[in-house]
Amino acid sequence: MGLSGASKSKIVTGDGGYILEDVPHLSDYISDLPTYPNPLKTNPAYSVVKQYFVHEDDTVVLKIIAHKSSLRGLHFRRAGPRKKVYFNPDDVHACIVTCGGLCPGLNTVIREIVCGLDSMYGVKKVLGIEGGYKGFYSRNTIPLSPKVVNDIHKRGGTVLGTSRGGHDTTKIVDSIQDRGINQVYIIGGDGTQKGASFIYEEVKKRGLKVVVAGIPKTIDNDISIIDKSFGFDTAVEEAQRAINAAHVEAESGENGIGVVKVMGRYSGFIAMYATLASRDVDCCLIPESPFYLEGPGGLFEFIDRRLKENGHMVLVIAEGAGQELLGSRHSSESKDASGNKLLRDIGLWLSQKIKDYFSKHTKMAINLKYIDPTYMIRAVPSNASDNVYCTLLAQSAVHGAMAGYTGFTVGVVNGRHSYIPFDRITEKQNKVVITDRMWARLLSSTNQPSFLSAKDIADGRKEETSSGLSSTGDSANGNLVKK
Ligand SMILES: Nc1ncnc2c1ncn2[C@@H]1O[C@H](COP(=O)(O)OP(=O)(O)O)[C@@H](O)[C@H]1O
Ligand SMILES: O=P(O)(O)OC[C@H]1O[C@](O)(COP(=O)(O)O)[C@@H](O)[C@@H]1O
Numbered sequence: 001m002g003l004s005g006a007s008k009s010k011i012v013t014g015d016g017g018y019i020l021e022d023v024p025h026l027s028d029y030i031s032d033l034p035t036y037p038n039p040l041k042t043n044p045a046y047s048v049v050k051q052y053f054v055h056e057d058d059t060v061v062l063k064i065i066a067h068k069s070s071l072r073g074l075h076f077r078r079a080g081p082r083k084k085v086y087f088n089p090d091d092v093h094a095c096i097v098t099c100g101g102l103c104p105g106l107n108t109v110i111r112e113i114v115c116g117l118d119s120m121y122g123v124k125k126v127l128g129i130e131g132g133y134k135g136f137y138s139r140n141t142i143p144l145s146p147k148v149v150n151d152i153h154k155r156g157g158t159v160l161g162t163s164r165g166g167h168d169t170t171k172i173v174d175s176i177q178d179r180g181i182n183q184v185y186i187i188g189g190d191g192t193q194k195g196a197s198f199i200y201e202e203v204k205k206r207g208l209k210v211v212v213a214g215i216p217k218t219i220d221n222d223i224s225i226i227d228k229s230f231g232f233d234t235a236v237e238e239a240q241r242a243i244n245a246a247h248v249e250a251e252s253g254e255n256g257i258g259v260v261k262v263m264g265r266y267s268g269f270i271a272m273y274a275t276l277a278s279r280d281v282d283c284c285l286i287p288e289s290p291f292y293l294e295g296p297g298g299l300f301e302f303i304d305r306r307l308k309e310n311g312h313m314v315l316v317i318a319e320g321a322g323q324e325l326l327g328s329r330h331s332s333e334s335k336d337a338s339g340n341k342l343l344r345d346i347g348l349w350l351s352q353k354i355k356d357y358f359s360k361h362t363k364m365a366i367n368l369k370y371i372d373p374t375y376m377i378r379a380v381p382s383n384a385s386d387n388v389y390c391t392l393l394a395q396s397a398v399h400g401a402m403a404g405y406t407g408f409t410v411g412v413v414n415g416r417h418s419y420i421p422f423d424r425i426t427e428k429q430n431k432v433v434i435t436d437r438m439w440a441r442l443l444s445s446t447n448q449p450s451f452l453s454a455k456d457i458a459d460g461r462k463e464e465t466s467s468g469l470s471s472t473g474d475s476a477n478g479n480l481v482k483k
């Protein structure tokens with residue numbers, strides 16, 4: 001096996017086209033670090049475990065579908081406890097920060113980092129950074145202990161507070177250094193993980209023995225590589241409530257139309273999954289699938305037909321869908337503090353357009369109810385399965401940090417917890433692939449128009465092939481399956 005140290009990423013190659021995209025380790029830039037036996041070995045709770053530690057060569061494959069002639073392809077380091085740790089638990093001073101928008105499960109991840117550090121490794125010093133990245137240099141900190149975080153998983157939001165913007169690498173690393181922090185746990189989405197990568201680079205430049213570990217968060221499920229982000233299931237479940245309400249309203253009125261807007265800036269996963277789960281939805285509109293309103297094959301024609309057939313209909317729209325139809329707003333004011341494009345309210349706009357169309361062009365009196373549950377969906381506590389998921393993610397992050405790995409995001413890849421380099425996580429966003437079988441399943445469940453011409457479909461296929469990623473068409477979650 002050869003190690004290519006020239007590039008930014010740590011690539012290890014092996015036989016049969018095997019590639020390990022490894023994560024950095026403290027020992028890459030600090031020599032002669034002392035190691036300690038992992039205290040899990042003597043932890044009575046873990047005495048039942050047959051194999052205490054993850055083998056140091058264990059890796060997780062990215063491409064799970066293989067052919068006879070397939071290369072073994074890209075792998076990531078498997079997460080989990082290691083035989084040796086690079087920190088004496090008494091010397092650990094950890095901190096946790098949450099950044100970006102809310103997401104169900106944030107408090108669970110905070111809780112389980114604190115409890116995992118304490119119960120598995122005996123680490124007692126953990127600090128909560130208030131209010132996101134800017135909290136490192138402008139806000140207070142909260143000492144966190146298992147007692148302090150005991151009940152927080154039952155609450156929505158984040159007990160630490162969060163924010164957008166304010167990422168100042170120098171000030172953040174100064175604060176880490178001044179406080180003597182040596183493990184930094186950063187919970188946040190794609191923007192946050194980019195920020196975490198800068199923190200890691202600066203820490204390395206200063207030669208500090210500080211681990212930087214990311215835990216990916218977003219209800220939009222738009223983080224690539226990982227199977228699914230925590231809180232997504234909860235968000236979909238919550239979106240169902242709004243869809244149910246819209247259906248009840250629509251069904252009860254004459255020519256009732258229920259319009260529900262859900263989050264999803266660039267990716268329509270919440271809308272797609274909520275639609276597939278509900279079966280009451282007649283049309284689902286997502287950012288990845290452009291649509292048009294008027295003329296043959298347009299949305300108005302479809303709504304008209306559905307109302308005549310069923311007497312009511314439910315439409316679910318992701319906030320990022322159809323933005324091009326609204327026209328652009330002055331670019332100076334259209335970004336948030338983190339640089340994310342601010343979107344106009346497509347749900348409200350579309351509802352008005354539908355009302356206008358029916359009053360001007362038909363004799364049909366419609367009864368439209370617009371429901372916007374966006375913030376309700378992400379402000380709830382995580383459900384049972386997300387709670388367990390958050391616990392495992394937090395523990396994987398703790399194991400990685402104690403083992404001296406750094407510059408990584410922890411994530412589940414094909415069902416296995418893995419350590420993924422920051423750059424890999426942030427290089428592109430996860431999107432619904434509308435030429436994939438999952439979107440076809442949705443189209444077949446709603447019977448809505450695809451709004452695609454034969455040329456659009458052919459172009460989409462060409463694009464996937466040329467980007468080196470192609471869909472097998474049968475992925476379980478509607479993501480690309482990398483070949
Ligand atoms: N390219 C970037 N470089 C450094 N920091 C970033 C970058 N993008 C976002 N951030 C920081 O990450 C935090 C969260 O980003 P944001 O985009 O709001 O949410 P999310 O992490 O959920 O995508 C903010 O404090 C922001 O300043
Ligand atoms: O109003 P806010 O707080 O900026 O959040 C809105 C955004 O939050 C999200 O739910 C998630 O965004 P992040 O993952 O960047 O936090 C987007 O879908 C939505 O546009």
Ligand SMILES: [Mg+2]
Nearest residue numbers: 100189190191
């Ligand atoms: Mg983001």
